[in-house]
Amino acid sequence: MSTYSSDRRSLLKIFGAIGATCAYPFASDELYGQTTAPLPETAPHFFNKSDFAVISHLVGLIIPETDSVGAVRAGVPEYIDMVIARNAEQQAVVADGLHWLAAKNFMQLDDAAQYALLEPLCEAADSGNLRARNVQFFALVKNLTADGYYTSRTGLIDELGYKGNTPHTGFPECREH
Amino acid sequence: MAGKLYDVVVIGSGAGGGTLSARLAHLGADVLVLEGGPKIDTRTDFNTHALPFQFPSRHIPIMKPGKPGFDGERSRGLGGKTQLWNAVALRFSERDFKGRQYDGVGQDWPFGYAEMAPYYDRIEREVGVCGNYDHLEDLPDGIFLPPVPLKCTDRAIQDGARTLGVPVIHVRKATLSRPKAARPACHFCGNCMSGCDVVAKYNSLDVQMTPALKTGKLTLQSNSIVYELAVSDEARVNEIRYFDRETRAQNVARGKVIVVACACAQSVALLLMSKSSRFPAGLANSSGELGKNFVPHINAGFEAFLTDFIGKPSNDDEGFLDHAYIPSFMHTKKRDYSRSFGIQFNYQNRRSVGWAKNVKGMGKSYKEAIKARYPAYLTFTPYQEMLPNSDSYIDLDPKATDEYGLPRARRHWKLSESDMRLYDDMKKWCCAILEASKAEIVNRDPAPMTNHEIGGCRMGTDPKTSVVNQYCRAHDVPNLYVVDASVFPSSSEKNPTLTIMALATRTADHIASQLQKGDA
Numbered sequence: 263m264s265t266y267s268s269d270r271r272s273l274l275k276i277f278g279a280i281g282a283t284c285a286y287p288f289a290s291d292e293l294y295g296q297t298t299a300p301l302p303e304t305a306p307h308f309f310n311k312s313d314f315a316v317i318s319h320l321v322g323l324i325i326p327e328t329d330s331v332g333a334v335r336a337g338v339p340e341y342i343d344m345v346i347a348r349n350a351e352q353q354a355v356v357a358d359g360l361h362w363l364a365a366k367n368f369m370q371l372d373d374a375a376q377y378a379l380l381e382p383l384c385e386a387a388d389s390g391n392l393r394a395r396n397v398q399f400f401a402l403v404k405n406l407t408a409d410g411y412y413t414s415r416t417g418l419i420d421e422l423g424y425k426g427n428t429p430h431t432g433f434p435e436c437r438e439h
Numbered sequence: 440m441a442g443k444l445y446d447v448v449v450i451g452s453g454a455g456g457g458t459l460s461a462r463l464a465h466l467g468a469d470v471l472v473l474e475g476g477p478k479i480d481t482r483t484d485f486n487t488h489a490l491p492f493q494f495p496s497r498h499i500p501i502m503k504p505g506k507p508g509f510d511g512e513r514s515r516g517l518g519g520k521t522q523l524w525n526a527v528a529l530r531f532s533e534r535d536f537k538g539r540q541y542d543g544v545g546q547d548w549p550f551g552y553a554e555m556a557p558y559y560d561r562i563e564r565e566v567g568v569c570g571n572y573d574h575l576e577d578l579p580d581g582i583f584l585p586p587v588p589l590k591c592t593d594r595a596i597q598d599g600a601r602t603l604g605v606p607v608i609h610v611r612k613a614t615l616s617r618p619k620a621a622r623p624a625c626h627f628c629g630n631c632m633s634g635c636d637v638v639a640k641y642n643s644l645d646v647q648m649t650p651a652l653k654t655g656k657l658t659l660q661s662n663s664i665v666y667e668l669a670v671s672d673e674a675r676v677n678e679i680r681y682f683d684r685e686t687r688a689q690n691v692a693r694g695k696v697i698v699v700a701c702a703c704a705q706s707v708a709l710l711l712m713s714k715s716s717r718f719p720a721g722l723a724n725s726s727g728e729l730g731k732n733f734v735p736h737i738n739a740g741f742e743a744f745l746t747d748f749i750g751k752p753s754n755d756d757e758g759f760l761d762h763a764y765i766p767s768f769m770h771t772k773k774r775d776y777s778r779s780f781g782i783q784f785n786y787q788n789r790r791s792v793g794w795a796k797n798v799k800g801m802g803k804s805y806k807e808a809i810k811a812r813y814p815a816y817l818t819f820t821p822y823q824e825m826l827p828n829s830d831s832y833i834d835l836d837p838k839a840t841d842e843y844g845l846p847r848a849r850r851h852w853k854l855s856e857s858d859m860r861l862y863d864d865m866k867k868w869c870c871a872i873l874e875a876s877k878a879e880i881v882n883r884d885p886a887p888m889t890n891h892e893i894g895g896c897r898m899g900t901d902p903k904t905s906v907v908n909q910y911c912r913a914h915d916v917p918n919l920y921v922v923d924a925s926v927f928p929s930s931s932e933k934n935p936t937l938t939i940m941a942l943a944t945r946t947a948d949h950i951a952s953q954l955q956k957g958d959a
Contacts, residue, residue, distance in 0.1 A: 324801045332806075344495065380801065388799040405796040412792035412809070413491035421806075422813045423753035426789050427488050429626040433759065436591035 308347035359399025448694030453519020456700030457643020476516035485634025518644035570611030599876025627758030761786035
């Protein structure tokens, strides 16, 4: 018998599954959409003002304003505030991450120094090397930023150009391939 | 209500219960359907067209605000999972029914393809299945409406797979490509797996049960959660005990024939909960086989970007979800494992961008990379058949109960060495096909996952090693039938629903003839 069995399913939950439910609503979404409670009217609700400013700044570094609107103006910090408020495990990760950034005087650094500090964390997070606490923190903020931005009207419609939900009399034959 | 003796009481209203109850009503039987979930109005109850930003949490709920249903295994709603399925409708082949005859392992069905073919014909005519006539040995053709054209991204996979000798065909789905009766053809709008509000996609409520109400023979009773089947001294089910989902008020129903069609694990759970002095280990379980032989589909998931489509304009291809399918191609090849796999792919909907977090980097280049990849993203998920083994079974959790205080069904599964070799080979083929299609893989499931629950009430001729006979009737209980994928002796690698429906039609005909003979 192999080592793969139902006993491992709880472990897998941290990674999420692709396609088990055929892309509804997200392909791998363990950190995503954990509540259906309404967004608090005045954010931040969970973070204090200075922590919220740091989180907002990180969000802006991950998905910045370019020739299109970035994640801060798309309301992602408020979304993150709402998600974190409902998850004790993530609250601890964020608290440790903010503490680590404070020790580095993060908010006083210039843009280049901030990127230099974050890029190794980003690389580790992207390669799935999540052992270090500060990498867990970065991965969490990046995941929530991506989810929050690309589920916003700004991200999905304006940035990506989502075109579904339009009736067609037939599906067009592919003419390019 | 408790006073009336129905000809047939059906528990569950999905592909099995919906097909069977409507058929029996048309054949003149007096039928009661007990559905644990609420009434559903397919046209207005689902969030078919919703977008994530309409919800503060960005999670699109299945139902519109204030509408109950689909919030738990015992409370899905009329139509069951056919309301949310992806409609892939594949016939099993002779090899799927008689695998043991080919490779000497697993269990065969008591009958082969020739027995099932007329029932497949009838169900395809009844509900409408689109597809191409591909003349494949391991995927029999049916009676098809014209197929839906492939997407350009499907063509890319088709071209890549062709270099490896792997055919890509049009998917076969119980979704209309042409209007049929009062139902319109699919107009490629909305997320099929959030309910099809125009019923171009088959669901058992609108396509079968609602029309059958005109016979005056069918009664649909929602919000009725069955928790026990009580038996008489003659080992016949004489009372169906249920409670109201909302008020919890208890009630009973009675029928000459009882059909359990609660979808695999829930059917097994109901029988296991129905203990009596006659059946101390669960109803119809004198063999001790109830719950065993659990053979869910095992799948491996990939997410990838087709490099030819990176940077192309955003496309509008999410309606109908997947248009193509890669049928089993290993059955006839030399290999060091039993059975095979098939691949569903390109079934993502474009309102979901969960993959964005897996794209490397941060900042401007990250944002640009995601925009460029949006039209190039696709899902790729192979499904394999697993063989039954003693470590794979369904039982009741001795401690955990659900929101109704009933024991939860637990699924246990473990892959054999042969299953693992198949799994590894299946992943290898997926990577090869994606690579040949110039796709870059962005994410993959790190370990096997399950989908499509199958087995637990195995059908067979020997009462010592199976739970139901070849007509889905319990060996131990002459007026009890089970009609869902739990009775499948083997799973095939193909999606089970069309076979559930064909089997439900066959069982309905059998029950009707028994009722006519006064034998039920």
